[in-house]
Amino acid sequence: MLKPDVIHLHNMNTTVIPDALKVACSNCNLRELCMPVGFNQDDMNKLDEVVATRRRVKQGSLLFSNGDPFSSLYAIRTGFFKTSVSAEDGREQVTGFQMAGEIIGLDGIVSEHHSCNAVALEDSDVCVMPFAKVEDLSREFPVLQRHVHKIMSREIVRENSVMMLLGNMRAEERLAAFLLNLVQRLHARGFSQSELVLRMTREEIGSYLGMKLETVSRTFSKFSEEGIIEVKQRYVRIITPDALKKIFNPQTCS
Amino acid sequence: MLKPDVIHLHNMNTTVIPDALKVACSNCNLRELCMPVGFNQDDMNKLDEVVATRRRVKQGSLLFSNGDPFSSLYAIRTGFFKTSVSAEDGREQVTGFQMAGEIIGLDGIVSEHHSCNAVALEDSDVCVMPFAKVEDLSREFPVLQRHVHKIMSREIVRENSVMMLLGNMRAEERLAAFLLNLVQRLHARGFSQSELVLRMTREEIGSYLGMKLETVSRTFSKFSEEGIIEVKQRYVRIITPDALKKIFNPQTCS
DNA sequence: CGCGCTTTTGAGACGTGTCAAACTGGGTGG
DNA sequence: CCACCCAGTTTGACACGTCTCAAAAGCGCG
Numbered sequence: 001m002l003k004p005d006v007i008h009l010h011n012m013n014t015t016v017i018p019d020a021l022k023v024a025c026s027n028c029n030l031r032e033l034c035m036p037v038g039f040n041q042d043d044m045n046k047l048d049e050v051v052a053t054r055r056r057v058k059q060g061s062l063l064f065s066n067g068d069p070f071s072s073l074y075a076i077r078t079g080f081f082k083t084s085v086s087a088e089d090g091r092e093q094v095t096g097f098q099m100a101g102e103i104i105g106l107d108g109i110v111s112e113h114h115s116c117n118a119v120a121l122e123d124s125d126v127c128v129m130p131f132a133k134v135e136d137l138s139r140e141f142p143v144l145q146r147h148v149h150k151i152m153s154r155e156i157v158r159e160n161s162v163m164m165l166l167g168n169m170r171a172e173e174r175l176a177a178f179l180l181n182l183v184q185r186l187h188a189r190g191f192s193q194s195e196l197v198l199r200m201t202r203e204e205i206g207s208y209l210g211m212k213l214e215t216v217s218r219t220f221s222k223f224s225e226e227g228i229i230e231v232k233q234r235y236v237r238i239i240t241p242d243a244l245k246k247i248f249n250p251q252t253c254s
Numbered sequence: 255m256l257k258p259d260v261i262h263l264h265n266m267n268t269t270v271i272p273d274a275l276k277v278a279c280s281n282c283n284l285r286e287l288c289m290p291v292g293f294n295q296d297d298m299n300k301l302d303e304v305v306a307t308r309r310r311v312k313q314g315s316l317l318f319s320n321g322d323p324f325s326s327l328y329a330i331r332t333g334f335f336k337t338s339v340s341a342e343d344g345r346e347q348v349t350g351f352q353m354a355g356e357i358i359g360l361d362g363i364v365s366e367h368h369s370c371n372a373v374a375l376e377d378s379d380v381c382v383m384p385f386a387k388v389e390d391l392s393r394e395f396p397v398l399q400r401h402v403h404k405i406m407s408r409e410i411v412r413e414n415s416v417m418m419l420l421g422n423m424r425a426e427e428r429l430a431a432f433l434l435n436l437v438q439r440l441h442a443r444g445f446s447q448s449e450l451v452l453r454m455t456r457e458e459i460g461s462y463l464g465m466k467l468e469t470v471s472r473t474f475s476k477f478s479e480e481g482i483i484e485v486k487q488r489y490v491r492i493i494t495p496d497a498l499k500k501i502f503n504p505q506t507c508s
Numbered sequence: 509c510g511c512g513c514t515t516t517t518g519a520g521a522c523g524t525g526t527c528a529a530a531c532t533g534g535g536t537g538g
Numbered sequence: 539c540c541a542c543c544c545a546g547t548t549t550g551a552c553a554c555g556t557c558t559c560a561a562a563a564g565c566g567c568g
Contacts, residue, residue, distance in 0.1 A: 085414045088503050093418040107414065109407035116414060135400065139393045146389065152406040153363035159413035160339050160361065160370060164347040166420035167464035171556070202515065210421035212557055217516055233515070233565070249342050425524070455546065466525055471548055487533075487547070515564070522557075531548070538541090 024048040025127075033101025033189075034075045034127075036147035043141065050134055051075075051127040057120040063104070065117040070108025072130045076100050079124020080199040083107075084207070085116045094208040096158070097121075097182075097200060100189060103151050105131075121199040166210045174209040175219045176247040179229070183238060194241070198234040278302040279381075287355025287443075288329045288381075290401035297395065304388055305329075305381040311374040317358070319371040324362025326384045330354050333378020334453040337361075338461070339370045348462040350412070351375075351436075351454060354443060357405050359385075375453040420464045428463040429473045430501040433483070437492060448495070452488045 025035050026044040039047065054077065057063050063074060066086065081098045095116060098104050108114040109131065138145035165174050179196075187193040198205070202213040202220075209216070220236075223229045228244055230237040238244060279289050280298040293301065308331065311317050317328060320340065335352045349370060352358050362368040363385065392399040419428050433450075441447040452459070456467040456474075463470070474490075477483045482498060484491040492498060 085418050087418060087422065091418075091422045093414075093421045095414050095417050106407055107411050110404045110411055115411050135396065135403070139396065139399065142389065142393065145393065148403075149389070149406070150364045152403070152410065153360055155410050156406065156413065157361050157364055157369050159410065159417065160347075160349045163349050163413065163416055163420060164339050164341060164345075166417060167347045167461065168341065168345045201513090207421065213515080214517085214558085215556060217514095218556095221516070456548095457546085467547080468526085468549085469524060472524095475548070509568100511566105511568090513564105513566085516562080518560085518562105520558085522555105524553105524555085526553070527551090529548100529550085532546085534543100534545090536541100536543080538539105 025051055028077070030075075030077060030101045034103060036143045038143050039141075047137065047141070047144065050129050050137055052130050052133065053128045055126050055128050057081075057124045057126060059120055059122050059124075061120055063118040063120065063124075063126065064108070064114045066115055068108075068114045070105070070112050070114055070131070072128045073103055073105040073134060074118075075127040075129060076102050076104065077125040077127055079126075080121045081118050081124060082121055082200060082204055082208075083116045083118050092207060094200075094204055096162075097208065099185060106152055106155055121204075162208075171209075171211050171215050171219050172222070172247050174211065175205075175216065175223070176244045178205065178209055179236065179238065180241070180244055180248060194238045196236050198236060279305055282331070284329075284331060284355045288357060290397045292397050293395075301391065301395070301398065304383050304391055306384050306387065307382045309380050309382050311335075311378045311380060313374055313376050313378075315374055317372040317374065317378075317380065318362070318368045320369055322362075322368045324359070324366050324368055324385070326382045327357055327359040327388060328372075329357050329381040329383060331379040331381055333380075334375045335372050335378060336375055336454060336458055336462075337370045337372050346461060348454075348458055349416075351462065353439060360406055360409055375458075416462075425463075425465050425469050425473050426476070426501050428465065429459075429470065429477070430498045432459065432463055433490065433492065434495070434498055434502060448492045450490050452490060 024045075025031060025048050026041070028035075035047070052072075055063075055074075057079070063081065076098055078100055081104060082094050083096045083098065083104060084092050084094045086092045098118075104118050104126075105114070107116050134144075134148060138148055165177055169177070182198075183191075183193050183196055186196055200208075202216045206213045206216045211219075220229070220231045223244075224231045226243070228238070228240050228247075230239060278299075279285060279302050280295070282289075289301070306326075309317075309328075311333070317335065330352055332354055335358060336348050337350045337352065337358060338346050338348045340346045352372075358372050358380075359368070361370050388398075388402060392402055419431055423431070436452075437445075437447050437450055440450055454462075456470045460467045460470045465473075474483070474485045477498075478485045480497070482492070482494050482501075484493060
């Protein structure tokens with residue numbers, strides 16, 4: 001009953017969700033996160049067309065990968081992803097971690113092929129938004145058009161600050177910034193602003209922050225010894241947020 | 255005769271160019287670089303509306319800076335820019351170098367304010383494209399809409415590879431990649447693929463590549479001693495491009 | 509319950525940063 | 539027109555942070 005005619009895409013870990021299970025944007029509780037505001041009900045109903053299907057992605061499996069033809073953007077409904085690029089010699093760079101309400105796949109627009117990999121770090125559920133449809137509706141609804149532009153601009157600005165992290169900051173500053181960013185985003189989604197469970201390994205954190213997994217671990221331990229955080233494997237509790245902010249930004253936080 | 259009623263904006267180094275000097279996109283020789291292809295003449299004439307004005311930016315002066323209200327994108331007609339972000343404590347990270355035909359200002363869309371600084375590294379000339387007009391015409395011309403999306407996506411992809419550089423590569427690899435990227439872009443604009451004159455200082459290169467100016471200088475010297483390049487201050491000649499490619503990517507290039 | 513992946517911790521190596529000094533070249537003013 | 543000045547560059551010696559290699563411990567999954 002729950003899986004009547006599930007169509008298999010790409011691999012066994014990614015399945016299309018049948019119509020009966022589809023949830024419209026108009027009453028999705030993530031709406032304010034991934035959809036523009038200022039629509040009346042009629043508009044919203046038309047906008048629901050953007051989301052053609054939903055797709056489940058099992059932990060550890062790929063939503064898309066480098067070289068895949070680009071067709072859609074993906075809005076994360078539930079779950080957690082990492083995106084990464086890889087050099088020809090196999091070195092991998094994590095370019096971001098994405099959670100519910102965030103959009104992935106923008107990298108594919110320019111060349112019609114994805115240039116990065118998106119891996120689910122936990123069982124996830126995404127809304128598939130065919131980009132052709134996004135563009136069609138963007139022409140009809142200026143507020144959607146503006147929304148799409150803002151999402152792309154936000155990604156550019158985010159990457160600018162990652163460049164600042166990677167180019168100018170030391171290990172402690174990077175990890176402090178990383179933790180603060182993560183809890184801030186989780187808090188915006190209704191989670192605690194002091195506790196979190198990391199969905200990624202030390203190695204993935206290190207790849208994102210441009211440091212080795214051992215250095216990530218050591219820096220966690222250092223913060224822990226200083227009483228700034230409590231760490232137990234993937235679980236992290238931020239005891240003194242101000243201390244973290246001070247490490248991240250020595251200037252402002254007194 | 256050449257400056258009848260020049261209006262001063264922002265500061266004395268940035269001037270609006272009078273109508274008489276305006277050059278339409280339709281016969282701009284950079285068209286294939288910053289405008290979409292596949293337009294008929296009528297469309298092109300309408301598209302010329304995008305470029306409201308042009309603006310001169312003197313070497314060393316700002317086109318826009320962090321916090322400025324966002325209103326327009328800028329297409330570089332002539333000249334050379336750097337963009338950078340700065341932390342509260344004053345540390346600066348160069349986020350890119352832009353040359354003729356490239357678009358800057360995308361960072362401002364998301365918050366209606368610019369989040370980075372754009373400085374001319376030589377006397378430059380940009381086309382001012384009010385973003386509201388870009389959006390209006392994008393709704394009318396799908397090919398322009400697609401073009402705008404591709405420009406933003408391209409920037410995201412570029413920043414992904416900078417993250418790879420900063421996160422995973424050593425000084426020599428970074429500088430090799432930087433030089434190869436620069437000559438490749440210059441060559442696409444009709445310049446030599448082996449000679450170039452750097453428009454930026456060692457410090458600015460270092461900021462972009464996440465290394466100190468002394469390390470940049472030493473790495474230049476090392477390449478020079480190895481006979482890979484010839485360096486004389488800002489002038490660089492690439493003697494053995496393959497050696498550079500091999501440094502950048504140990505794997506592929508035999 | 510045990511295997512394997514992840515994490516932690518240690519010791520030493522190495523690359524890049526830091527500080528300092530000398531050199532170069534272009535621009536400016538006498 | 540030359541000398542000076544200064545920003546930018548080069549080079550050296552040393553310090554320091556992070557990486558590398560290694561081993562042990564912790565935890566989750568089958």
